Amino acid sequence: MVGPSITKEKRDATNRRLKVGLVLLIGVSGGLVSLQADPTPEQIAAAVAVSLVIGAALTWFVVRTLEEFSPKR
Template identity: 55%
Template sequence: MVGSSLTDDEKDTANTRLKAGFVLLVAASMGLMALQVDPTPLQLAAVFAVGIVVGVGLLWFVLRNLAEYRSSLR
């Protein structure tokens, strides 16, 4: 059987980048939605910051449920 071509360090780096990308995608999405109501720069920054918090919360929720799902398969 063919194994993964990535080392453990490369896998960790890739996972970290995916997690950061997910959080930034949520934050950017919230920022773009806020642009529809013509916010001030301070309001836009606040929405982006809240988006980061929401993104981290969503990431935690997804990873927690994924871990439960994986453990139920074993």
């Protein structure tokens, strides 16, 4: 039988990068959307901060939900 082709450490590092990337993508997206309303720099920073919090919550929810369906290793 063939074992896994990736080590647990590499898998964990990749998962961590994907989670951080998703949070950052959502945060930057919130800042870019706020640019449509001609905001001040403080408003852009607030939009990015709120989007980062939302991104972290969404990532937590998605990861927790998908763990139910992933095979146990």
